[in-house]
Amino acid sequence: MNWVNEELKRSKLDEQTALEFMLIFTCAGSMLKPGCPSSEIISDIISRHSRDWRGFIKLVRENRVTAIIYQALRSLPPHEEMKPILEAIKRSWMGSAAHMLMITTELTKLSKLFAANSIPVISFKGPALAMQAYGGIHMRPCSDLDLLVAPEDHARAETLLLQEGYNYLTGELPFKRNKVRKPTWSHTHMIQQKTGTHVELHFDLLHFADAHLFAFDDLWRQRVTVVISNTTVSTLPLPLHCIYLSMHGEQHGWQTLIWLYDIAVLTNGMTAEEIAALTALAKQHGQRKRLENSLLLARLLFGPDNRWKPYLRNTSDTQPMTYPRLALQLIIQRHIRGRNLSLRHYWLAERLRWAGIATVKGKWRFLIAHLLPREMDVAEIELSKHFYFLHYLLRPVWVLRRKLGLLHRPG
Numbered sequence: 001m002n003w004v005n006e007e008l009k010r011s012k013l014d015e016q017t018a019l020e021f022m023l024i025f026t027c028a029g030s031m032l033k034p035g036c037p038s039s040e041i042i043s044d045i046i047s048r049h050s051r052d053w054r055g056f057i058k059l060v061r062e063n064r065v066t067a068i069i070y071q072a073l074r075s076l077p078p079h080e081e082m083k084p085i086l087e088a089i090k091r092s093w094m095g096s097a098a099h100m101l102m103i104t105t106e107l108t109k110l111s112k113l114f115a116a117n118s119i120p121v122i123s124f125k126g127p128a129l130a131m132q133a134y135g136g137i138h139m140r141p142c143s144d145l146d147l148l149v150a151p152e153d154h155a156r157a158e159t160l161l162l163q164e165g166y167n168y169l170t171g172e173l174p175f176k177r178n179k180v181r182k183p184t185w186s187h188t189h190m191i192q193q194k195t196g197t198h199v200e201l202h203f204d205l206l207h208f209a210d211a212h213l214f215a216f217d218d219l220w221r222q223r224v225t226v227v228i229s230n231t232t233v234s235t236l237p238l239p240l241h242c243i244y245l246s247m248h249g250e251q252h253g254w255q256t257l258i259w260l261y262d263i264a265v266l267t268n269g270m271t272a273e274e275i276a277a278l279t280a281l282a283k284q285h286g287q288r289k290r291l292e293n294s295l296l297l298a299r300l301l302f303g304p305d306n307r308w309k310p311y312l313r314n315t316s317d318t319q320p321m322t323y324p325r326l327a328l329q330l331i332i333q334r335h336i337r338g339r340n341l342s343l344r345h346y347w348l349a350e351r352l353r354w355a356g357i358a359t360v361k362g363k364w365r366f367l368i369a370h371l372l373p374r375e376m377d378v379a380e381i382e383l384s385k386h387f388y389f390l391h392y393l394l395r396p397v398w399v400l401r402r403k404l405g406l407l408h409r410p411g
Contacts, residue, residue, distance in 0.1 A: 106145065154201065168191075
């Protein structure tokens with residue numbers, strides 16, 4: 001944790017917030033290494049914190065690690081100072097567990113609906129990953145359901161959801177695969193009107209420059225199943241889930257710690273041979289560098305198994321500490337600023353994504369993706385197919401307008 005301490009000092013956080021980050025990292029790490037001497041460290045952090053724990057509860061909830069932190073704190077020897085923290089986190093966890101029960105019920109319902117209509121569907125992250133990695137839906141909260149269907153089934157799947165009381169999120173484009181050429185976004189956002197359940201209906205696993213990397217037919221052949229509430233749900237095998245999380249987390253600037261913690265859980269206790277096999281699989285998909293960066297970042301923050309070290313030492317990055325430093329800055333900035341991002345934050349996220357690309361071809365794809373029309377642009381001015389080329393000419397205008405908006409927000 002020495003590196004984390006140094007980086008938190010460099011970030012010029014106030015002392016209380018720095019202690020809150022350290023408490024999260026230490027508690028989460030202790031769950032990966034049962035029996036490790038973390039209780040003294042945790043008690044020391046708590047003793048140096050003020051009695052106002054509202055900021056800590058908010059930080060835990062935003063990063064979706066409520067269940068993890070609650071389990072870690074309740075395993076400590078009873079202490080009077082711990083009671084108010086435990087009670088507050090327990091209430092937050094119970095609310096999260098109730099939401100997960102509702103969203104899981106919806107997942108089983110939709111899985112049966114798609115099966116009845118002969119639409120192959122893969123559920124990833126969310127309840128499926130919670131069952132795979134943690135053994136229960138209550139241990140890993142999520143805000144929405146991620147469902148992947150083949151591109152040719154996307155429009156039909158949307159129609160089914162509409163018939164089930166779903167509607168498009170405000171500003172969404174129906175049937176994006178047909179509306180946006182060379183799509184730079186991978187899903188449609190839909191909301192269930194009665195329950196408020198949010199579904200991301202994917203026609204590609206990834207978006208932007210990485211959309212071509214995982215064909216649906218290949219993923220369907222490799223799928224595994226989990227049983228949730230007596231319903232069989234198809235999902236990604238754990239190695240692919242791990243590689244996906246390393247790409248998805250980076251794309252979103254590691255805006256929630258749960259994605260990193262998922263990677264730590266999935267790889268915790270792996271043998272050297274298993275890590276080598278995972279790295280080789282990532283290399284097949286051109287993602288070895290991203291995976292290594294994610295493993296290194298997870299180890300630095302949560303301190304998982306040291307058997308990763310021989311592989312991380314051979315990382316293809318000439319400056320391996322650059323990536324975790326950028327990622328931790330983004331994690332901290334996200335907490336401080338919430339969703340009110342600045343231009344500085346934007347460029348920090350872009351630098352992180354650039355640092356994760358290993359090949360010249362990948363870097364070119366990354367740059368070209370910024371020139372393609374986005375669904376938000378196409379939605380603003382819908383053009384017929386004969387005039388679609390104008391979206392390419394208008395793209396710099398939309399980009400400049402958004403960047404100017406960020407520039408006028410304080411960094």
